[in-house]
Amino acid sequence: MIPVNQPLLDGNEGTYLQECISSGWISSEGSFVERFEAGMAALTGRKHAIAVCNGTAALECAVAALGLEVGDQVAMPTFTIISCAAAVLKNSCIPLFVDSDPATWNIDINKLGDLLKDEIENKGNLKLKAIMVVHIYGLPVDMDPVLELAERYGLKIIEDAAEMHGQTYRGRPCGSFGDVSTFSFYPNKHITCGEGGMLVTDDDILAERCRSLRNLCFQTQKRFVHEELGYNFRMTNMQAAIGVAQLERLDEFVMRKRRMGNLYTELLADCEGIELPLASTEYAENIYWVYGIILKDELDIDAEAMMKRLGEFGIGTRPFFWPMHEQPVLMRMGLDSEKAYPVAERLARRGFYIPSGMALESEQIENVASIVRKAVEERRMRDER
Numbered sequence: 001m002i003p004v005n006q007p008l009l010d011g012n013e014g015t016y017l018q019e020c021i022s023s024g025w026i027s028s029e030g031s032f033v034e035r036f037e038a039g040m041a042a043l044t045g046r047k048h049a050i051a052v053c054n055g056t057a058a059l060e061c062a063v064a065a066l067g068l069e070v071g072d073q074v075a076m077p078t079f080t081i082i083s084c085a086a087a088v089l090k091n092s093c094i095p096l097f098v099d100s101d102p103a104t105w106n107i108d109i110n111k112l113g114d115l116l117k118d119e120i121e122n123k124g125n126l127k128l129k130a131i132m133v134v135h136i137y138g139l140p141v142d143m144d145p146v147l148e149l150a151e152r153y154g155l156k157i158i159e160d161a162a163e164m165h166g167q168t169y170r171g172r173p174c175g176s177f178g179d180v181s182t183f184s185f186y187p188n189k190h191i192t193c194g195e196g197g198m199l200v201t202d203d204d205i206l207a208e209r210c211r212s213l214r215n216l217c218f219q220t221q222k223r224f225v226h227e228e229l230g231y232n233f234r235m236t237n238m239q240a241a242i243g244v245a246q247l248e249r250l251d252e253f254v255m256r257k258r259r260m261g262n263l264y265t266e267l268l269a270d271c272e273g274i275e276l277p278l279a280s281t282e283y284a285e286n287i288y289w290v291y292g293i294i295l296k297d298e299l300d301i302d303a304e305a306m307m308k309r310l311g312e313f314g315i316g317t318r319p320f321f322w323p324m325h326e327q328p329v330l331m332r333m334g335l336d337s338e339k340a341y342p343v344a345e346r347l348a349r350r351g352f353y354i355p356s357g358m359a360l361e362s363e364q365i366e367n368v369a370s371i372v373r374k375a376v377e378e379r380r381m382r383d384e385r
Contacts, residue, residue: 001314001315001316002314002315002316002355002360002364002367002368003316003355003357004188004316004317004318004353004354004355004356004357005187005188005316005318005355005356005357005358006357006358006359006360007187007188007192007357007358007359008253008256008357008358008359009192009242011245011246011248011249012244012245012248013241013242013245013246015245016032016241016242016244016245017238017241017242019241020032020237020238020241025237026236026237026238027234027236027237028234028235028236028237029237030236030237030238030240030241031237032237032238032240032241032243032244033051033235033236033237033240035240035244036049036051036198036235036240036243036244036247037049037050037051037198039243039244039247040175040183040198040200040247041200043165043166043173043175043247043250044173044174044175044176044181044200045172045173045176046175046176046181046200046201046202047201047202047204047207048200048201048202048203048204048206048207048210049198049199049200050198050199050200050201050207050210050211050214051196051197051198051234051235051240051243052196052197052198052199052214052233052234052235053195053196053197053232053233053234053235053236053239054184054185054186054195054196054197055083055162055182055183055184055185055186055196055197056083056086056087056184056197057197057214057231057233058182058183058184058197058198058199058233059083059084059086059087059158059160059182059197060086060087060090060091060231060233061199061210061213061214061231061233062087062158062178062180062181062182062199062210063087063088063090063091063093063130063158064091064209064213065180065199065206065209065210065213066129066130066156066158066179066180066206067209068091068093068129068130070092070093071092071093071094071127072093072094072127072128072129072130073093073094073095073096073119073125073127073128073129073130074088074093074094074095074096074128074129074130074131074132074158075095075096075098075112075115075116075128075130075131075132075155076088076095076096076097076098076107076131076132076133076134076324077097077098077099077100077106077107077132077133077134077136077324077344078097078098078099078100078323078324078325078336078341078344079099079100079105079107079136079320079321079323079324079341079343079344079347079348080134080136080160080321080324081134081162081321082324082327084132084134084160084324085324085327085330085335088132089330089333093129094127094335095132095324095335096115096119096128096336097323097324097325097335097336097339097341098111098112098115098341099111099341099342099343099344100136100341100343100344100347101343102343102346103278103281104136104139104141104142104278104281105136105137105139105277105292105347105351106133106134106135106136106139106140106141106142107133107134107141108343109141109142109145109146112131112146112149113145113149116128116131116149116153116155120153128153128155129155129156130155130156130157130158131146131149131150131155131156131157131158132157132158132159132160133146133157133158133159133160133177133178134160134162135159135160135161135162135163135164135167135174136163136321137163137277137289137290137292137353138163138167138261138277138286138287138288138289138290138292139277139278139280139281139284139286139287140164140167140168140169140174140283140284141169142169142281142283143169143170143177143283144170144283146177147177156179157177157178157179158178158179158180158181158182159174159175159177159178159180159181159182160181160182161174161175161181161182161183162182162183162184162186162189163184163189163289163290164183164287164289165183165189165190165191165250165253165254166190166250166251166253166254166287167254167284167287168284169283169284170283170284175200176200178201179201179203179206180199180200180201180203180206180210181199181200181201182197182198182199182200183197183198183200184196184197185197185198185239185243185246188289188290188356188357189289190246190250190253190254190257190287190289190358191243191246191247191250191253192242192243192246193235193239193240193242193243193246194239194242195239196235196239196240196243197233197235212230213230213231213233214230214231214232214233214234215230215232215233215234216230216231216232217229217230218230253358254287256358257287257288257289257356257358258285258286258287258288260288260291260356260360260365261277261279261286261287261288261291262279263362263365263366263369264276264288264291264354264365264368264369265277265279267365267366267369267370267373268293268369268372268373271372271373271376271377272376272377272380273295273296273298273299273376273377273379273380274293274294274295274296274299274372274376275293275294275295275296276293277291277292288356289356290318290353290356291353291354291355291356292320292351292352292353293351293352293353293354293372294346294347294350294351295350295351295376296350297346297350298383299376299379299380299383300379300383301379302349302350303319303320303348303349303350303351303352304319306352306375306376306379307319307352309375309378309379310354310371310372310375313371313374313375314371315354315355315368315371315372316354316355317352317353317354317355318352318353319348319351319352320347320348320351320352320353321347321348322348323341323344323345323348324336325339325341325344326345326348354368354372355368
C-alpha cells in the first residue's frame with residue numbers, strides 16, 4: 001500500500017526530542033516553544049507568534065481574540081475543513097458561506113464581493129464583522145481584492161494558512177495577511193509536530209489576548225483568579241522540538257513538494273477524464289500541499305467509487321473537503337441549508353487526492369500515476385461500451 005501521507009522525520013527531530021527528555025522540559029515551559037514561535041514569526045515577517053496544541057485550536061483562539069459579539073457574522077468559504085466553521089460557531093457567531101473558484105478551488109473572490117455588497121450595502125447588515133480566508137491545497141487565495149474588500153467594509157481578516165507553510169502571494173509570505181493568521185502542524189503538513197498549531201499577528205493586543213486564551217486566562221498577579229474563561233491550548237516543548245527541526249528544512253521541503261507535484265503533472269498531463277491542479281497563477285506557484293484530481297463530468301464514476309478502485313490497487317487516497325452547507329450538523333442548525341454552491345459541491349463529489357506525503361519517492365509517484373491512468377482508462381472504456 002502506498003499511503004496517502006507519510007512525513008519525513010530524518011533531520012534533528014530525534015536529537016531535539018532527546019534534549020527535552022534529558023533536560024526534563026517536556027511541558028509547555030521549555031525553550032523549544034519559544035524557538036519555534038520565533039522561527040514562525042520570522043518566516044511570516046510577523047511581530048508575534050503564539051504556539052498552540054493544534055490548528056483547530058489556533059482557529060478557535062483567533063476568532064475568540066477578535067472580540068466578536070454573539071450573533072456577529074463571518075464570511076468564509078463553504079469548501080473547507082469543518083474546523084473553520086466550528087471556530088466561528090463555538091464563539092457564538094454565524095458563518096456566511098461563499099462558493100469556490102473552479103480553477104484554484106479557493107474562495108470565489110467575485111462571489112465574496114457580491115455577498116459583502118448585498119449584506120452590507122443593500123441590506124445594511126451591521127453584524128458582518130470579518131472574513132475568514134482559507135488557502136486550499138496548494139494555491140493561495142487572491143489576497144489583494146480581499147484586502148480591498150476588508151478595508152472598504154471595515155472587516156477583520158482571519159487567514160487560515162494551515163496548508164501554506166513556505167508559500168507566498170506575490171512574494172509575500174502566506175500567514176502575513178490576516179489581522180490574525182493561523183497554521184496547522186498535523187503530520188500531512190509541510191512542517192509537522194504530530195499535532196500543533198500557531199497564531200501569528202502584528203497586533204500587540206491581539207497577541208496578548210491569544211496568549212491569555214491559550215493558557216486558561218491565568219492572571220499575572222492572581223494566577224488562580226479568573227476574569228474570563230480561556231482554554232488549555234498550550235503546545236508542549238516536545239511538539240515544538242519536532243517543529244523546530246522541521247522548520248530548519250522548510251526550503252528543502254517546499255522544493256521537494258513542488259518536484260513531486262510537477263512529476264505527477266508530467267505523468268498525468270494527457271490522461272483523459274481528469275482535471276489536474278493549476279501549476280501556477282499570476283500571483284503564486286503551486287506548493288502542492290496535496291496533489292488533487294477532479295474527475296471530469298463525462299466520466300461516469302464519482303470520487304468515492306474511484307477511490308475505492310484505486311484502493312484495490314494499493315493506492316491510498318483521501319476525499320476532498322465536504323462543503324460546510326451540506327454538513328448534517330450545520331444543516332440541522334439551519335445554516336444555508338436551502339442554498340446551492342455548485343462549484344464546491346462538484347469539488348466534493350468528483351475530487352480527491354492521491355499520495356502526496358513528504359516521504360513519497362519518485363518511483364512511488366510513477367507507480368501511482370500509472371495506476372491512476374489505468375483506472376481512469378478502464379472506466380472510460382467501460383462508459384464507451
